[in-house]
Amino acid sequence: MANCYIIHSESLNRFYTGITTDSVEERLIKHNDGSYGAHRFTSKASDWKIFLIIELTDYSHAVRLEKFIKSQKSAKYIQNLKKNPELVEKIVLRTK
Template sequence: MHSLYILYSESIDKYYVGESKNADIRRNLHNNHHYKKGFTKAASDWVIVLNFECTSKVDALYLENFIKRMKSTKFIKKLIADREILTDILGNRN
């Protein structure tokens, strides 16, 4: 199983969208600055605000790319409030 996850850092007031087999382990890697050149190195207080399990890595990557293309904090907040939107996105893809 893979999941789409969204992290939030209060200290920089930013969201990060990713996919992984284990969102908790990935969050710890982000908080410990494992990804030295990555966006998440700017903070150490990342928390998981959404963890959406997908049936495949392909689905998780599709959702990750869809959300990143939106470039919208408002959209991310809508997803956090109503995760069923993610199910709809997967159901409506062609």
């Protein structure tokens, strides 16, 4: 089991897309407390909140999905993913 997740920082007004085989909630705590180091993008804020979680059966699929979402380079696209579950289903199938 793996998750592709998107978190949002209100203070930065930015999204971050990542993947994990751990709990997304545990991962969020690490992003917010700077556990990944000061040089990481998420260390710029400590108000990250879970925006969207997409559960997948394997890690390699999660990697492909993460890369696809990041390639869109669009906050609007990410917002549309949350509004339209059928869009999530479509990209999950596309990246399989």
